[in-house]
Amino acid sequence: MFATGDTIAAPATATGGALALIRISGPDALSICDKCFKSISGKTLISQKGYTAHFGNMISPDNGEFIDEVVITVFHNPHSYTGEDMAEISCHGSRWIVAETMRALVAAGARTAEAGEFTVRAFLAGKLDLAQAEAVADMIASGNRASHTLASAQLRGHYSAKLTEIRAELLRLASLLELELDFSEEDVTFADRTELNNLLAHATSEIERLSCSFSLGNAIKEGIPVAIIGKPNAGKSTLLNCLAGEDRAMVSDIAGTTRDTIEETININGMGFRFTDTAGLRESDDCLERMGIERTHKALSSAHIILYLADCHEVWQDIISEVQRLNITSEQRIAILLNKCDNEQLLHDVTPSEYDIPVIRISAKYGLNIDALKCFLSDSIDTAALYSGDAVVSNARHYEALQQAATALATAREALNTGLPSDLIAEDLRQVLDAIGTITGEITSTDILNEIFSKFCVGK
Ligand SMILES: Nc1nc2c(ncn2[C@@H]2O[C@H](COP(=O)(O)OP(=O)(O)OP(=O)(O)O)[C@@H](O)[C@H]2O)c(=O)[nH]1
Ligand SMILES: [Mg+2]
Known part of the structure; x- marks a missing residue:
C-alpha cells in the first residue's frame, strides 16, 4: 500500500523533450527544494506565495555543485493537485539533469514516488473521486x-x-x-x-x-474494432497499408500472403479505429493457413464493423453469397468494398443494390475513394451520446x-x-x-x- 505523510518526488515527463518536469509533494516539499535550490531573488521557496514561479539554480545539497538553471512553481496545501504542499521543477530535458535533480531531492529527504502515487494522494485528500482518478x-x-x-x-x-x-x-x-x-x-x-x-x-x-x-465507451477507449475480411488476393493488406499510410503488412500477388492477423489503430475523423487485416477466406489443406483463417473468424466475430473486400471484377452474386455466409449479427455493421477500381469508369459503375448493405468502390492500391470509406466508418458509430454530454x-x-x-x-x-x-x-x-x-x-x-x-x- 502507498505510504502517506512523507514527501515524494518523481519526473512527470518522458525523456527526450527539450524540457522536463519533476514533481515533489508532501509536508516537506518546499523545505526539501530549498536545500537544493538557490533562487536569484535570494528568497526561500517556503516563504513564497502559492501559484508563483521562481527562477534559480538547482544544486547538489551535499556540495553545492551546479546542476541546472530551473523554474520552480510553488503550491501550498490544500491548493495543489495532491492537496499537499507541492513544487514543480521545470528543468532542461537531459536524462542526466533529471537524474541529478532527483538524486538531490532524495539526498535532501524526499522519497522516489511509486506509479500513480500523486493521484492516490489526490484521491485520499478528496480532490478527486476514484472514477475521476481513473x-x-x-x-x-x-x-x-x-x-x-x-x-x-x-x-x-x-x-x-x-x-x-x-x-x-x-x-x-x-x-x-x-x-x-x-x-x-x-x-x-x-x-x-x-x-x-x-x-x-x-x-x-x-x-x-x-x-x-459501455459498448460505445469501451470501443472508443480501446479503438473501434474493424475486421478487413475477404478472399485471398482481394487487397486486404493493401487497404490496411493505404489507411495506415505505411507498409504495415506484406502485400503480394501470391494468394494466402497474410497468415496471421495484423492490427493497426488509425485515427479517422477524431476517432480511433482498430483495424485487423486477416488471412484470406478459402478452403485450405495447409495447417498454418487454416490456423490463420480461424483467427480471421475470431476477428470477424469480435468486430463492430466488417469491411468485406472483394475484387470488383468478381461476379456480384458470388460476392453477395460469400457475405451472406459470414453470419453477421444485428449489432455489427458491414460494408462491401469493391476493390481494384483503378480507373474512373470502374469507380463510377453502378452496383446492384437489392441488399441493404452499403457498397463502396475503391482502389486500395491507388488510394481512390478512400474518403467515402472513412465517412462510412465514422457514420457507423453513433457518437451523439458522447458529444451531447451524456454519461x-x-x-x-x-x-x-x-x-x-x-x-x-x-x-x-x-x-x-x-x-x-x-x-x-x-x-x-x-x-x-x-x-x-x-x-x-x-x-x-x-x-x-x-x-x-x-x-x-x-x-x-
Ligand atoms: N490493380 C490493383 N491491384 C491491387 C489493388 N489492391 C491490391 N492489389 C494487388 O492485389 C494483390 C494482392 O494484394 P494483397 O493486399 O496482398 O491482398 P490480400 O487480400 O491481403 O491477400 P492475402 O493476404 O493473400 O489474403 C497485390 O498484387 C496487390 O498489389 C488495387 O486497388 N488495384
Ligand atoms: Mg494480406
Missing part, C-alpha cells in the same frame, strides 16, 4: 478527439455526480428501512414503499443506460460494478414487490450501495487501489 490515466492515454472527450467528461465528474445522486437517495431509504428494524415490535413503516419502488425503478433505468453505454462508461471495472448493482437492484425490487420483510430489502439495498460505491470510491479496499494505481505512470 480518468486521469485515460486522459493521458487519449490519442484522439473521441477518447479525449470521453476521459475529460469522466474527469469532470459527469457520471460520478449521477451515481452519487442515486446512491444518496438509496442510502436515505436504506437507512429508513434499517430504522424500521429497531421498531420491529411496533409494526411501523418509515420508508414510503411507493417512493422506494419509484426510486428503485429510476435507479434501474439509469444503471441500465450507463451499462448500455458514457468506458471502464471495465465500472461496468462490472454496474452489473452487480443491477443484479442487486432486481433482487431488491423483487423483495419489495413480494412484500418481504424490511431487513431483507435493506440487505439488498446495501449490496446496491456497495456496488455503486466501489465506482466512485466511497467503498474501496487496498487491493482495488493497488490494482488501479499500479497501471499509472510514475509522476502521475
Whole structure:
C-alpha cells in the first residue's frame, strides 16, 4: 500500500523533450527544494506565495555543485493537485539533469514516488473521486478527439455526480428501512414503499443506460474494432497499408500472403479505429493457413464493423453469397468494398443494390475513394451520446460494478414487490450501495487501489 505523510518526488515527463518536469509533494516539499535550490531573488521557496514561479539554480545539497538553471512553481496545501504542499521543477530535458535533480531531492529527504502515487494522494485528500482518478490515466492515454472527450467528461465528474445522486437517495431509504428494524415490535413503516419502488425503478433505468453505454465507451477507449475480411488476393493488406499510410503488412500477388492477423489503430475523423487485416477466406489443406483463417473468424466475430473486400471484377452474386455466409449479427455493421477500381469508369459503375448493405468502390492500391470509406466508418458509430454530454462508461471495472448493482437492484425490487420483510430489502439495498460505491470510491479496499494505481505512470 502507498505510504502517506512523507514527501515524494518523481519526473512527470518522458525523456527526450527539450524540457522536463519533476514533481515533489508532501509536508516537506518546499523545505526539501530549498536545500537544493538557490533562487536569484535570494528568497526561500517556503516563504513564497502559492501559484508563483521562481527562477534559480538547482544544486547538489551535499556540495553545492551546479546542476541546472530551473523554474520552480510553488503550491501550498490544500491548493495543489495532491492537496499537499507541492513544487514543480521545470528543468532542461537531459536524462542526466533529471537524474541529478532527483538524486538531490532524495539526498535532501524526499522519497522516489511509486506509479500513480500523486493521484492516490489526490484521491485520499478528496480532490478527486476514484472514477475521476481513473480518468486521469485515460486522459493521458487519449490519442484522439473521441477518447479525449470521453476521459475529460469522466474527469469532470459527469457520471460520478449521477451515481452519487442515486446512491444518496438509496442510502436515505436504506437507512429508513434499517430504522424500521429497531421498531420491529411496533409494526411501523418509515420508508414510503411507493417512493422506494419509484426510486428503485429510476435507479434501474439509469444503471441500465450507463451499462448500455459501455459498448460505445469501451470501443472508443480501446479503438473501434474493424475486421478487413475477404478472399485471398482481394487487397486486404493493401487497404490496411493505404489507411495506415505505411507498409504495415506484406502485400503480394501470391494468394494466402497474410497468415496471421495484423492490427493497426488509425485515427479517422477524431476517432480511433482498430483495424485487423486477416488471412484470406478459402478452403485450405495447409495447417498454418487454416490456423490463420480461424483467427480471421475470431476477428470477424469480435468486430463492430466488417469491411468485406472483394475484387470488383468478381461476379456480384458470388460476392453477395460469400457475405451472406459470414453470419453477421444485428449489432455489427458491414460494408462491401469493391476493390481494384483503378480507373474512373470502374469507380463510377453502378452496383446492384437489392441488399441493404452499403457498397463502396475503391482502389486500395491507388488510394481512390478512400474518403467515402472513412465517412462510412465514422457514420457507423453513433457518437451523439458522447458529444451531447451524456454519461458514457468506458471502464471495465465500472461496468462490472454496474452489473452487480443491477443484479442487486432486481433482487431488491423483487423483495419489495413480494412484500418481504424490511431487513431483507435493506440487505439488498446495501449490496446496491456497495456496488455503486466501489465506482466512485466511497467503498474501496487496498487491493482495488493497488490494482488501479499500479497501471499509472510514475509522476502521475
Ligand atoms: N490493380 C490493383 N491491384 C491491387 C489493388 N489492391 C491490391 N492489389 C494487388 O492485389 C494483390 C494482392 O494484394 P494483397 O493486399 O496482398 O491482398 P490480400 O487480400 O491481403 O491477400 P492475402 O493476404 O493473400 O489474403 C497485390 O498484387 C496487390 O498489389 C488495387 O486497388 N488495384
Ligand atoms: Mg494480406
